[in-house]
Amino acid sequence: MFVIEKLPAEATNLGQAVQEVADIESIVQSHDAWEYHALCDLLEQDSIDMLLVYDEQDGIDNAGKVVIGYCLYQVVFEQAEVLRIGTLPNYQRQGIASKLLTQLNKELQLRDVASLLLEVRADNAPAVALYTKHEFAVIHKRKNYYQLPYQAAVDALIMQRTYEDTP
Numbered sequence: 001m002f003v004i005e006k007l008p009a010e011a012t013n014l015g016q017a018v019q020e021v022a023d024i025e026s027i028v029q030s031h032d033a034w035e036y037h038a039l040c041d042l043l044e045q046d047s048i049d050m051l052l053v054y055d056e057q058d059g060i061d062n063a064g065k066v067v068i069g070y071c072l073y074q075v076v077f078e079q080a081e082v083l084r085i086g087t088l089p090n091y092q093r094q095g096i097a098s099k100l101l102t103q104l105n106k107e108l109q110l111r112d113v114a115s116l117l118l119e120v121r122a123d124n125a126p127a128v129a130l131y132t133k134h135e136f137a138v139i140h141k142r143k144n145y146y147q148l149p150y151q152a153a154v155d156a157l158i159m160q161r162t163y164e165d166t167p
């Protein structure tokens with residue numbers, strides 16, 4: 001069973017959850033993974049929080065809970081930004097990231113946030129498709145933003161979803 005929760009407040013479970021997220025990052029963002037300590041530093045900021053999806057394998061206690069997806073985000077007054085989102089490969093294409101974005105939308109609307117921004121590589125087709133499905137539109141393109149030696153430069157797309165007209 002998949003359950004979605006905010007990052008736990010209690011230190012032991014928090015540390016374990018952040019470590020599981022760092023482990024997923026190292027798989028799904030292997031060229032630019034955010035490590036455990038970097039994630040911990042970010043999460044010390046009041047404006048930054050994380051939603052997690054667990055696969056509750058036995059549904060009884062934490063021993064059976066495995067983090068399979070995460071969304072790290074920041075809210076500054078009426079503006080929010082998705083900093084990271086990822087799903088463990090074996091669980092991709094099962095609606096996990098959609099669940100995260102739907103939950104995030106609910107929270108942001110309750111907090112009277114006006115818009116949600118993110119940045120994505122133009123060649124990341126799964127992510128661009130995900131965001132388009134969730135009503136994000138490209139509002140800006142940073143030409144040749146991602147540069148690596150011996151590889152063609154890739155544009156960064158800035159995508160935004162607004163909430164003002166959402167009932």
Ligand SMILES: CC(C)(COP(=O)(O)OP(=O)(O)OC[C@H]1O[C@@H](n2cnc3c(N)ncnc32)[C@H](O)[C@@H]1OP(=O)(O)O)[C@@H](O)C(=O)NCCC(=O)NCCS
Nearest residue numbers: 028085086087092093094095096097098120126127129130
């Ligand atoms: C992008 C990512 C988070 C999507 O996670 P996911 O849990 O597989 O996404 P979902 O199952 O909720 O997919 C929702 C929609 O996104 C789109 N989508 C997701 N993966 C896709 C793929 N591989 N190809 C095409 N469209 C895709 C589809 O529109 C899909 O809806 P559908 O399954 O009804 O067609 C996941 O592929 C991932 O972790 N990628 C690596 C990390 C990353 O790139 N993060 C974003 C950086 S900006």
